[in-house]
Amino acid sequence: MKSFYLTTPIYYVNDAPHIGHAYTTVAGDVLTRWHRQRGESVWFLTGTDEHGQKVMRTAQENGVPPQEWADKLVENAWKPNWQALNIANDDFIRTTEPRHMERVQKFLTSLKDAGFIYEGNYEGPYCVGCEEFKLPGDLIDSDGAKLCPIHSKPVEDVKETNWFFKLSAFAQPLIDHYKSNPEACQPESARNEVLAFLEGGVTDLSISRSTFDWGIPVPWDTNQVVYVWFDALLNYATAVGLTDDPESEGGKKFAQTWPADVHLVGKDILRFHAVIWPAMLMAAGLAVPKKVFAHGWLLVGGEKMSKSKLTGIAPSDITDHFGVDAFRYYFLRAIPFGTDGSFSWEDMSARYTSELANDFGNLASRLAAMVEKYCGGVLPAVAHDESLSSALKECVDKADTAIAALDFQGGINTIMDYCKRVNGYVTSTEPWILAKDPANQRAVEDILYNTAESLRALSVLLHPVMPATTEILWESLGANDSLGAIGAQKISEIARWGQLPAGAAITKTPVLFPRLEVKE
Numbered sequence: 303m304k305s306f307y308l309t310t311p312i313y314y315v316n317d318a319p320h321i322g323h324a325y326t327t328v329a330g331d332v333l334t335r336w337h338r339q340r341g342e343s344v345w346f347l348t349g350t351d352e353h354g355q356k357v358m359r360t361a362q363e364n365g366v367p368p369q370e371w372a373d374k375l376v377e378n379a380w381k382p383n384w385q386a387l388n389i390a391n392d393d394f395i396r397t398t399e400p401r402h403m404e405r406v407q408k409f410l411t412s413l414k415d416a417g418f419i420y421e422g423n424y425e426g427p428y429c430v431g432c433e434e435f436k437l438p439g440d441l442i443d444s445d446g447a448k449l450c451p452i453h454s455k456p457v458e459d460v461k462e463t464n465w466f467f468k469l470s471a472f473a474q475p476l477i478d479h480y481k482s483n484p485e486a487c488q489p490e491s492a493r494n495e496v497l498a499f500l501e502g503g504v505t506d507l508s509i510s511r512s513t514f515d516w517g518i519p520v521p522w523d524t525n526q527v528v529y530v531w532f533d534a535l536l537n538y539a540t541a542v543g544l545t546d547d548p549e550s551e552g553g554k555k556f557a558q559t560w561p562a563d564v565h566l567v568g569k570d571i572l573r574f575h576a577v578i579w580p581a582m583l584m585a586a587g588l589a590v591p592k593k594v595f596a597h598g599w600l601l602v603g604g605e606k607m608s609k610s611k612l613t614g615i616a617p618s619d620i621t622d623h624f625g626v627d628a629f630r631y632y633f634l635r636a637i638p639f640g641t642d643g644s645f646s647w648e649d650m651s652a653r654y655t656s657e658l659a660n661d662f663g664n665l666a667s668r669l670a671a672m673v674e675k676y677c678g679g680v681l682p683a684v685a686h687d688e689s690l691s692s693a694l695k696e697c698v699d700k701a702d703t704a705i706a707a708l709d710f711q712g713g714i715n716t717i718m719d720y721c722k723r724v725n726g727y728v729t730s731t732e733p734w735i736l737a738k739d740p741a742n743q744r745a746v747e748d749i750l751y752n753t754a755e756s757l758r759a760l761s762v763l764l765h766p767v768m769p770a771t772t773e774i775l776w777e778s779l780g781a782n783d784s785l786g787a788i789g790a791q792k793i794s795e796i797a798r799w800g801q802l803p804a805g806a807a808i809t810k811t812p813v814l815f816p817r818l819e820v821k822e
């Protein structure tokens with residue numbers, strides 16, 4: 303069975319992760335967890351981009367060899383960061399690993415043998431921050447200096463004899479591809495940008511560098527190293543066995559995963575993914591990715607948040623205060639995926655309190671308290687509220703469609719609207735008033751059962767977004783014993799009403815979203 307294969311960009315190890323990096327990876331984690339709960343076979347890859355001048359110079363500035371620098375950052379910063387954010391990636395690729403380097407060399411040799419690589423002279427500006435050969439029109443003029451518009455730093459002049467890839471040969475095939483497969487580059491604004499770029503004319507690409515040696519040696523010319531982007535883009539395929547014999551384990555993995563279903567990227571690196579990468583694959587006669595999705599930037603002071611501009615915020619700055627699950631929830635809930643958004647401490651506090659603590663957390667604690675008080679902590683007989691159960695059906699369908707289309711905000715809104723509706727149901731039926739008269743015991747029990755069943759559905763729906771919190775809730779509903787692990791619950795089964803059995807032990811949870819400490 304073909305796996306749903308999703309990748310994040312591989313991140314430069316010149317520095318530790320900030321919330322911009324976490325934004326992409328959390329989105330990937332939520333989407334892959336959702337697909338797993340659809341019952342699909344899933345492969346989720348992330349990793350690190352370790353070659354090139356940017357990493358090499360950072361290592362030099364810190365007085366350590368680049369490999370040592372990269373090892374330290376991967377082990378002390380990147381991997382622990384993903385673990386702390388509860389990222390369930392299936393593999394982690396580093397571009398300095400032999401499995402990657404060997405396959406890159408094999409791939410490159412095959413492109414040369416096929417006539418797509420030739421020797422030439424490169425002359426032009428280069429931004430080490432972007433690791434990109436720039437066109438003069440890309441730059442901004444500042445008192446005579448030419449600056450990269452993303453890094454606001456001067457570009458460097460490069461003049462080298464290099465190996466070139468015949469990128470220009472793929473402009474028309476790519477235009478045809480994006481015109482006939484609109485879903486292959488999303489959102490629409492990203493596809494339009496890529497089409498305009500392709501239609502503006504594409505030149506061949508220098509794919510090697512000769513003035514430093516931190517990279518993968520060009521197999522037939524070891525005085526040169528492979529251009530870092532050419533090396534990095536290949537990670538998506540080398541990690542799953544590119545160039546391996548089809549009968550080998552790697553070859554079988556490749557058949558099972560390739561082409562990638564979604565490459566998630568920030569809009570800053572769209573062209574690399576939607577132009578260079580598919581052209582490389584076309585040249586090798588391989589299938590191109592099904593979708594490249596470019597999301598927007600997290601902004602600080604109206605500009606892309608970045609460590610190089612000293613505006614980087616570490617994920618732990620936020621999770622220490624709000625917790626990991628609120629962090630995972632907030633960015634996807636607050637910013638339409640594909641659009642830029644500003645991080646604001648106030649907005650996050652407001653949503654935390656109203657949506658997570660009040661709407662969701664309180665519903666869970668109210669239910670546990672009432673089941674304890676009115677039913678001795680034991681779930682009463684199965685009941686059925688038609689209006690709640692049909693709203694749930696609609697919610698599951700809408701959320702599934704939205705999230706599968708990477709509309710995380712739309713999906714989460716739908717789920718939280720259902721949560722509001724359940725709160726409304728409890729508030730309007732007033733079980734605490736009914737309970738004053740023992741003749742109403744059955745009515746009270748029905749309300750509590752319907753509320754518990756709604757919370758069962760909400761925990762499964764929100765599990766991909768907030769895995770740890772929903773597991774606590776799941777446990778408190780006694781659902782592990784009756785229904786099995788929360789991660790094994792299928793999206794298609796969520797709306798089947800009446801799954802929690804009568805007699806299940808409902809226990810009080812610790813407060814799911816505690817009141818925030820006042821921040822000094």
Ligand code: MSP
Pocket residue numbers: 310311312313314321322323325326351534535536537566567568569570571598599600601606607608
């Ligand atoms: N190493 C390359 C990618 C190679 S992929 C074959 C690279 N790395 S990076 O460390 O600079 O990270 C880039 C990615 O991090 C962006 O594409 C985006 O996904 C994410 N973000 C970095 N800063 C960001 C924001 N301020 N806002 C949102 N996402 C950001 O480029």
